[in-house]
Amino acid sequence: MISETRVQAVFNGKKPDRVPVFSFVGAYAATLAGIPLYEYYTNPGLAIELQLKARDLFGYDDGTHYGWADWGGWEFGGEIAFPKTRKEASPRTSANVINHVSQVDSLPVPDPVSAGMLPLIDKYNRQKIAMGEKAVIQGGSISLLAAGILGKTRLLRWYLREPSAVKVIYDKAADFVIAAARATIDRYGAVNCSVGFTAPMDTNDLISADIFHKFCFPVQARVNREIMQMGVDKFSIHLCGNHKHNLKLWAALPWPKRMLISLGPETDLVLAAETFGHRHVIAGNVSTSFLAYGSYEEVYNNTVQCIETGKDLPGGFIVMSGCEMPVLAPPLNVFAMVQAAKDVGGYV
Amino acid sequence: MAKDKAELLEKMAKSVVEMDDDLTVELAQEYVDQQYDGYDAINMGLAKGMDRAGQLYEEEEYYIPELLMCSDAMYSGLEIIRPHLKQQERSGKSKIVIGVVEGDTHDIGKNLVKIMLETSGFDVVDLGRDIPPIDFVEKAKEIHADLIALSTLMTTTMDGMEEVCQILKEQDLTERIKVMVGGGPISKSFADKIGAHYSEDATKAVKLAQQLVKEEIRC
Numbered sequence: 001m002i003s004e005t006r007v008q009a010v011f012n013g014k015k016p017d018r019v020p021v022f023s024f025v026g027a028y029a030a031t032l033a034g035i036p037l038y039e040y041y042t043n044p045g046l047a048i049e050l051q052l053k054a055r056d057l058f059g060y061d062d063g064t065h066y067g068w069a070d071w072g073g074w075e076f077g078g079e080i081a082f083p084k085t086r087k088e089a090s091p092r093t094s095a096n097v098i099n100h101v102s103q104v105d106s107l108p109v110p111d112p113v114s115a116g117m118l119p120l121i122d123k124y125n126r127q128k129i130a131m132g133e134k135a136v137i138q139g140g141s142i143s144l145l146a147a148g149i150l151g152k153t154r155l156l157r158w159y160l161r162e163p164s165a166v167k168v169i170y171d172k173a174a175d176f177v178i179a180a181a182r183a184t185i186d187r188y189g190a191v192n193c194s195v196g197f198t199a200p201m202d203t204n205d206l207i208s209a210d211i212f213h214k215f216c217f218p219v220q221a222r223v224n225r226e227i228m229q230m231g232v233d234k235f236s237i238h239l240c241g242n243h244k245h246n247l248k249l250w251a252a253l254p255w256p257k258r259m260l261i262s263l264g265p266e267t268d269l270v271l272a273a274e275t276f277g278h279r280h281v282i283a284g285n286v287s288t289s290f291l292a293y294g295s296y297e298e299v300y301n302n303t304v305q306c307i308e309t310g311k312d313l314p315g316g317f318i319v320m321s322g323c324e325m326p327v328l329a330p331p332l333n334v335f336a337m338v339q340a341a342k343d344v345g346g347y348v
Numbered sequence: 349m350a351k352d353k354a355e356l357l358e359k360m361a362k363s364v365v366e367m368d369d370d371l372t373v374e375l376a377q378e379y380v381d382q383q384y385d386g387y388d389a390i391n392m393g394l395a396k397g398m399d400r401a402g403q404l405y406e407e408e409e410y411y412i413p414e415l416l417m418c419s420d421a422m423y424s425g426l427e428i429i430r431p432h433l434k435q436q437e438r439s440g441k442s443k444i445v446i447g448v449v450e451g452d453t454h455d456i457g458k459n460l461v462k463i464m465l466e467t468s469g470f471d472v473v474d475l476g477r478d479i480p481p482i483d484f485v486e487k488a489k490e491i492h493a494d495l496i497a498l499s500t501l502m503t504t505t506m507d508g509m510e511e512v513c514q515i516l517k518e519q520d521l522t523e524r525i526k527v528m529v530g531g532g533p534i535s536k537s538f539a540d541k542i543g544a545h546y547s548e549d550a551t552k553a554v555k556l557a558q559q560l561v562k563e564e565i566r567c
Contacts, residue, residue, distance in 0.1 A: 087451025087504050088504070153416070153455070153459070204408075206413075206456070207413060208408075211411070293503070
């Protein structure tokens with residue numbers, strides 16, 4: 001099987017020749033090419049080109065990715081800092097928007113086409129559509145945008161200190177995400193769009209399930225519902241970090257019948273599959289710590305472990321890096337994932 | 349009616365656990381007005397409260413927002429108590445240099461570890477975030493620190509931790525200054541590999557730091 005048919009088989013509920021490998025290579029492709037991360041992040045066409053070459057090099061099965069997790073701040077009027085060195089890895093909000101609760105009510109919802117990273121995302125989308133693939137919509141989580149607007153520590157404090165203000169910010173962030181989704185769908189058509197979510201700010205390493213339920217859950221439900229009502233049914237979500245106490249809530253959000261749920265190594269693959277009701281394709285959760293600093297054998301063995309755990313999950317399984325491929329990962333560690341899938345991922 | 353010392357200390361600890369800044373300040377002021385010992389207010393009141401908050405965090409009853417609120421209450425009380433500490437009570441503590449390694453600006457974990465260390469009696473010098481490896485070593489030498497505590501949330505900056513250990517080796521300081529590491533992507537195997545000591549979370553970091561200072565485990 002080639003990568004496309006292998007992945008398609010999983011999504012169609014059939015057994016492919018072997019477990020597919022998603023490397024979650026994004027900016028790592030720039031490292032492989034010796035190109036500064038700044039160029040990668042500000043040139044989506046280059047990002048696609050480099051990722052396709054990296055895929056040919058390693059033989060993994062996923063497509064291209066673009067964007068970064070730390071968003072919301074730039075879009076709402078803050079500042080972004082693109083990485084100057086490989087250590088910095090990805091763009092980050094360098095100046096948040098809200099410093100005092102009195103600023104919250106007057107915070108304007110930004111333009112859903114021109115704000116922050118959206119023009120870059122649209123360049124990426126134009127090329128993806130030209131390649132016959134889907135345009136991407138950034139679906140959340142809304143907590144990410146709230147953290148960009150407020151700053152992470154302030155958001156964590158304000159959950160308890162200024163809950164009403166946080167709710168206003170979440171509502172505005174949700175309005176923005178819905179408006180940006182609508183603009184993308186108007187341009188490319190719902191059938192040509194997919195929605196991606198990542199949720200590092202909602203991890204139980206930071207917050208309780210109660211806080212997730214109180215703040216993120218209601219607005220994320222609204223966002224998901226509205227995007228689905230616009231006709232998009234291709235969703236993927238990356239639950240970054242430990243989400244064991246949030247899983248039931250995530251599962252209770254409005255989702256399409258089938259989607260990709262990828263997990264970090266802190267969240268159990270089987271527990272997630274069971275909680276979501278075995279309807280969805282589960283992907284994960286090779287340790288990025290091993291990928292960045294472990295040996296070939298450590299990555300290989302960890303990948304084998306993931307495959308043995310997930311291979312026969314009823315909804316389908318893809319072995320995947322537990323988060324975006326670390327830009328300092330030794331190339332052979334990426335290859336170790338592919339080799340492990342070839343060695344032990346076969347379906348009889 | 350004036351409360352006795354034990355009652356005030358217990359109430360202060362409780363007000364920290366319950367994240368009540370105003371009450372903590374009120375109790376600390378009453379404590380100071382009674383001219384009770386300042387060091388006990390920290391150890392048996394404010395720090396005890398923070399310690400209980402740490403236990404609740406370990407038991408997954410409290411999360412980071414709750415710990416931040418507890419620390420706000422604790423620091424509010426500390427502001428009242430601090431001017432009343434006798435000089436000798438403020439010296440002779442083990443010293444720790446703490447910071448987030450170069451390339452990373454995520455500092456929630458580092459701040460929590462700092463709070464827990466301070467409340468446990470360590471003298472903590474916080475270098476902040478995005479700190480070059482050599483700066484940790486230079487500061488540790490300057491203040492005669494016992495420990496360097498390094499934090500990162502990113503895999504790309506983990507090598508900065510290794511560099512700190514390497515510089516200490518090159519300068520023959522590993523006998524004097526120990527290194528502890530923590531953060532999302534950090535594992536015990538990584539810490540072992542670079543010759544540092546691993547802590548899984550903020551409360552365990554305190555226990556590790558106490559152990560390192562006491563048992564003289566070397567980087």
